[in-house]
Amino acid sequence: xxxxxxxxxxxxxxxxxxxxxxxxxxxxxxxxxxxxxxxxxxxxxxxxxxxxxxxxxxxxxxxxxxxxxxxxxxxxxxxxxxxxxxxxxxxxxxxxxxxxxxxxxxxxxxxxxxxxxxxxxxxxxxxxxxxxxxxxxxxxxxxxxxxxxxxxxxxxxxxxxxxxxxxxxxxxxxxxxxxxxxxxxxxxxxxxxxxxxxxxxxxxxxxxxxxxxxxxxxxxxxxxxxxxxxxxxxxxxxxxxxxxxxxxxxxxxxxxxxxxxxxxxxxxxxxxx
Amino acid sequence: xxxxxxxxxxxxxxxxxxxxxxxxxxxxxxxxxxxxxxxxxxxxxxxxxxxxxxxxxxxxxxxxxxxxxxxxxxxxxxxxxxxxxxxxxxxxxxxxxxxxxxxxxxxxxxxxxxxxxxxxxxxxxxxxxxxxxxxxxxxxxxxxxxxxxxxxxxxxxxxxxxxxxxxxxxxxxxxxxxxxxxxxxxxxxxxxxxxxxxxxxxxxxxxxxxxxxxxxxxxxxxxxxxxxxxxxxxxxxxxxxxxxxxxxxxxxxxxxxxxxxxxxxxxxxxxxxxxxxxxxxxxxxxxxxxxxxxxxxxxxxxxxxxxxxxxxxxxxxxxxxxxxxxxxxxxxxxxxxxxxxxxxxxxxxxxxxxxxxxxxxxxxxxxxxxxxxxxxxxxxxxxxxxxxxxxxxxxxxxxxxxxxxxxxxxxxxxxxxxxxxx
Amino acid sequence: xxxxxxxxxxxxxxxxxxxxxxxxxxxxxxxxxxxxxxxxxxxxxxxxxxxxxxxxxxxxxxxxxxxxxxxxxxxxxxxxxxxxxxxxxxxxxxxxxxxxxxxxxxxxxxxxxxxxxxxxxxxxxxxxxxxxxxxxxxxxxxxxxxxxxxxxxxxxxxxxxxxxxxxxxxxxxxxxxxxxxxxxxxxxxxxxxxxxxxxxxxxxxxxxxxxxxxxxxxxxxxxxxxxxxxxxxxxxxxxxxxxxxxxxxxxxxxxxxxxxxxxxxxxxxxxxxxxxxxxxxxxxxxxxxxxxxxxxxxxxx
Numbered sequence: 001x002x003x004x005x006x007x008x009x010x011x012x013x014x015x016x017x018x019x020x021x022x023x024x025x026x027x028x029x030x031x032x033x034x035x036x037x038x039x040x041x042x043x044x045x046x047x048x049x050x051x052x053x054x055x056x057x058x059x060x061x062x063x064x065x066x067x068x069x070x071x072x073x074x075x076x077x078x079x080x081x082x083x084x085x086x087x088x089x090x091x092x093x094x095x096x097x098x099x100x101x102x103x104x105x106x107x108x109x110x111x112x113x114x115x116x117x118x119x120x121x122x123x124x125x126x127x128x129x130x131x132x133x134x135x136x137x138x139x140x141x142x143x144x145x146x147x148x149x150x151x152x153x154x155x156x157x158x159x160x161x162x163x164x165x166x167x168x169x170x171x172x173x174x175x176x177x178x179x180x181x182x183x184x185x186x187x188x189x190x191x192x193x194x195x196x197x198x199x200x201x202x203x204x205x206x207x208x209x210x211x212x213x214x215x216x217x218x219x220x221x222x223x224x225x226x227x228x229x230x231x232x233x234x235x236x237x238x239x240x241x242x243x244x245x246x247x248x249x250x251x252x253x254x255x256x257x258x259x260x261x262x263x264x265x266x267x268x269x270x271x272x273x
Numbered sequence: 274x275x276x277x278x279x280x281x282x283x284x285x286x287x288x289x290x291x292x293x294x295x296x297x298x299x300x301x302x303x304x305x306x307x308x309x310x311x312x313x314x315x316x317x318x319x320x321x322x323x324x325x326x327x328x329x330x331x332x333x334x335x336x337x338x339x340x341x342x343x344x345x346x347x348x349x350x351x352x353x354x355x356x357x358x359x360x361x362x363x364x365x366x367x368x369x370x371x372x373x374x375x376x377x378x379x380x381x382x383x384x385x386x387x388x389x390x391x392x393x394x395x396x397x398x399x400x401x402x403x404x405x406x407x408x409x410x411x412x413x414x415x416x417x418x419x420x421x422x423x424x425x426x427x428x429x430x431x432x433x434x435x436x437x438x439x440x441x442x443x444x445x446x447x448x449x450x451x452x453x454x455x456x457x458x459x460x461x462x463x464x465x466x467x468x469x470x471x472x473x474x475x476x477x478x479x480x481x482x483x484x485x486x487x488x489x490x491x492x493x494x495x496x497x498x499x500x501x502x503x504x505x506x507x508x509x510x511x512x513x514x515x516x517x518x519x520x521x522x523x524x525x526x527x528x529x530x531x532x533x534x535x536x537x538x539x540x541x542x543x544x545x546x547x548x549x550x551x552x553x554x555x556x557x558x559x560x561x562x563x564x565x566x567x568x569x570x571x572x573x574x575x576x577x578x579x580x581x582x583x584x585x586x587x588x589x590x591x592x593x594x595x596x597x598x599x600x601x602x603x604x605x606x607x608x609x610x611x612x613x614x615x616x617x618x619x620x621x622x623x624x625x626x627x628x629x630x631x632x633x634x635x636x637x638x639x640x641x642x643x644x645x646x647x648x649x650x651x652x653x654x655x656x657x658x659x660x661x662x663x664x665x666x667x668x669x670x671x672x673x674x675x676x677x678x679x680x681x682x683x684x685x686x687x688x689x690x691x692x693x694x695x
Numbered sequence: 696x697x698x699x700x701x702x703x704x705x706x707x708x709x710x711x712x713x714x715x716x717x718x719x720x721x722x723x724x725x726x727x728x729x730x731x732x733x734x735x736x737x738x739x740x741x742x743x744x745x746x747x748x749x750x751x752x753x754x755x756x757x758x759x760x761x762x763x764x765x766x767x768x769x770x771x772x773x774x775x776x777x778x779x780x781x782x783x784x785x786x787x788x789x790x791x792x793x794x795x796x797x798x799x800x801x802x803x804x805x806x807x808x809x810x811x812x813x814x815x816x817x818x819x820x821x822x823x824x825x826x827x828x829x830x831x832x833x834x835x836x837x838x839x840x841x842x843x844x845x846x847x848x849x850x851x852x853x854x855x856x857x858x859x860x861x862x863x864x865x866x867x868x869x870x871x872x873x874x875x876x877x878x879x880x881x882x883x884x885x886x887x888x889x890x891x892x893x894x895x896x897x898x899x900x901x902x903x904x905x906x907x908x909x910x911x912x913x914x915x916x917x918x919x920x921x922x923x924x925x926x927x928x929x930x931x932x933x934x935x936x937x938x939x940x941x942x943x944x945x946x947x948x949x950x951x952x953x954x955x956x957x958x959x960x961x962x963x964x965x966x967x968x969x970x971x972x973x974x975x976x977x978x979x980x981x982x983x984x985x986x987x988x989x990x991x992x993x994x995x996x
Binding site for chain 1: 705706707709710711712713714716717718720721723724725727728729731732785788789792793795797803804805806807808809810811812813814815816817819820821822824825832866869871874875878897898899912916923926927929930934947948951952955965968971972975976979983986
Binding site: 216 | 298300306307309341344347348354521528544548
């Protein structure tokens with residue numbers, strides 16, 4: 001009796017899983033197939049390509065090749081920097097007692113409410129005055145700065161879940177609060193950092209607004225600008241658009257696969273209990 | 274961590290290498306990011322680089338449309354880092370920027386290229402603000418053509434319409450033959466462009482300019498009559514679900530023989546051509562009822578911001594207004610060259626047809642610029658939104674709301690003396 | 696922390712030093728732009744004219760009386776409700792099913808996360824096809840299933856467009872909720888679950904009685920981020936409908952963008968931004984307060 005219920009449940013959950021997988025994957029399959037269609041075939045969206053049309057990938061790489069490199073050069077350091085700044089801010093906020101720390105935390109969190117579209121003009125002035133307009137370090141700075149509220153929020157919560165006894169024991173052993181952070185806390189926070197790294201990689205890799213505002217040339221333009229270009233105002237080049245989308249998804253997926261193991265393992269056996 | 278440090282170092286090295294050479298480039302900002310539009314733009318910039326020796330122009334794509342470009346421009350103007358030249362809409366857009374003191378008057382360059390002689394009168398009107406030229410035409414598209422699937426017309430036994438009655442007959446015949454009669458697409462512009470045909474039918478060229486100047490009210494009987502004409506003759510023909518499609522999706526419908534007709538700017542001909550559906554073979558076109566012998570056009574111009582590179586920009590203008598420069602852009606993009614000295618022989622079947630229409634309209638003095646850009650920006654945009662809403666729901670309630678909304682904005686604009694006598 | 700500088704310990708100074716850089720970045724990149732937006736919202740300015748005209752609170756007063764503005768604000772609130780329920784619930788469901796140890800788990804994990812990695816413009820472009828009303832995939836599938844009468848003018852009908860957009864956003868963002876819940880479930884000590892199993896609880900009882908309460912930390916992160924994303928929603932709407940047809944799918948960030956750069960009304964746009972900030976504050980501030988309390992509770996444990 002109970003095993004037949006279990007069986008039925010297994011069938012049910014399998015069905016749900018497979019059904020949902022189809023829903024999730026179908027739009028991507030359409031995109032993938034489209035990336036191999038010639039312009040004449042693209043007008044018939046729901047058909048299979050009659051031949052593999054590599055030209056779309058050639059166009060995507062020809063026009064967006066450099067921007068993929070830029071995206072990598074922007075994203076990898078910016079993710080590291082934003083994790084660092086989040087950890088650096090989250091650490092004292094997790095351990096400070098009293099109203100001062102709470103106030104700072106509140107104020108930083110309100111940053112998550114700011115719609116990014118309103119900051120662009122002052123931002124442009126700042127970045128330009130720093131001589132970082134249309135440069136990759138300029139993008140690092142901006143992505144780090146705008147990561148402050150969320151990364152602080154995330155890391156503070158993570159640190160707060162680390163047993164306080166660890167901190168107090170370290171201080172008693174004569175370890176300074178800064179040393180504790182760099183030598184003990186940060187190395188033990190792999191899981192939290194990995195989780196945040198996945199979120200931040202995706203956010204920074206997919207940013208379009210800051211990229212359009214602060215870059216004008218192949219010096220620093222990331223792939224999202226090129227992808228948006230294929231979906232421009234009057235004409236949409238669906239073939240290269242989908243080809244470049246498929247290519248641009250790969251690095252984020254790689255980051256996901258790379259960090260996911262330490263992410264789950266870290267949460268399982270790490271500091272989080 | 275180590276990997277990213279290496280990446281960072283690599284990034285810095287790369288920056289060191291590239292940032293030096295980037296300085297001498299004169300940027301030309303535009304939003305023609307894809308396809309034949311981009312090809313045309315690149316050809317135009319190449320033409321300038323070939324004929325101007327001591328300056329190097331680089332096209333910078335701002336992906337999106339005119340709205341995104343404005344956002345970028347505002348940032349750049351305030352930051353004191355404007356491009357050497359940029360793609361601008363005509364008329365009111367130029368006025369807004371010129372009033373803001375951002376634009377370099379192109380009086381000298383205009384004289385050097387003899388702008389008064391090489392551009393038709395209707396085109397000149399919309400690039401001058403108080404008689405001073407601020408924009409240089411390079412990309413002109415007619416928006417009063419109806420494209421039709423030749424096979425569909427044949428199968429339904431439809432003759433090419435010449436007036437509203439034959440247009441309605443064509444719609445009925447197409448519908449009976451199992452086609453969606455008239456395609457349209459969602460967005461602020463497309464329904465409005467279709468509506469112009471009805472509007473011009475009722476108010477004529479003079480009335481059209483009167484609306485542009487704020488002299489003819491949206492609460493006038495003429496305007497209401499135009500709305501009724503649009504509703505009865507065009508909205509009633511629209512394809513099912515038109516408002517949920519992009520214009521390229523509707524063009525696909527025409528290509529695939531689902532839809533019989535589609536009134537759209539002439540860039541649609543370029544799109545269909547790229548998809549292997551050829552003008553004169555697969556499809557053909559006619560001027561919308563009420564606009565026969567007339568041309569309504571949408572045009573993009575190049576504007577030059579005040580700044581250190583205005584001298585170079587003058588040279589750029591001279592290069593892109595030559596017949597070769599203008600033809601290079603127009604033939605690749607599938608638009609018309611505004612310079613009247615461009616030999617019509619450079620165009621293919623579709624371009625030659627449009628060129629012929631445009632010369633005829635110029636001769637008739639019936640060249641009408643897109644009303645959207647003649648009106649104060651707020652009113653023009655709302656006009657587009659309201660007409661789309663009416664096209665989706667052509668009820669009397671919506672009609673009344675449309676009239677009162679637009680008339681309210683007209684009164685506001687009158688109070689601020691925002692209208693211009695183009 | 697005692698604010699008197701003489702009493703500050705070495706630890707306090709270290710904390711302050713740690714906070715210096717983040718605070719500096721915050722003031723420069725958040726506080727300053729927000730103040731300049733508030734300043735701008737009191738003016739009439741087209742974005743290019745050399746002078747701004749001071750109009751006081753007029754922009755705010757005009758907006759509050761406009762159906763267009765109220766409609767967009769209401770849309771934002773509906774989006775918050777949607778984002779709190781649908782992607783979150785779906786993500787939890789998928790994580791809970793997958794956590795039971797199913798063959799091919801790794802593949803499913805990638806599939807559910809994949810859409811989340813796609814840039815918004817591409818999401819827009821892909822779903823414009825899915826929603827093509829006559830020949831798009833959704834209409835085609837419905838017709839195949841004999842449900843053709845359920846097919847809609849997905850993005851062209853003002854009554855349907857918001858639901859359609861929500862469908863594509865659910866597809867796009869469920870992966871995030873899934874990811875966090877899945878990690879949260881894996882973080883639950885196996886002993887708890889084993890204990891419940893031994894006592895004869897069914898898997899679903901285990902989930903609701905044991906796992907779900909322990910999942911609360913993951914849940915509040917997902918809920919908070921969803922609410923914030925819903926308030927700031929812009930990209931996908933702009934890419935798919937630009938707020939149309941006729942404002943029906945407009946949210947505040949889209950309206951702000953249209954007013955600023957579509958209509959050269961920077962002051963009005965800034966006022967929309969400030970309203971957006973205030974509404975977001977009202978909705979999300981309780982969450983932020985709750986978060987800080989909760990952490991203190993866990994410290995007390």
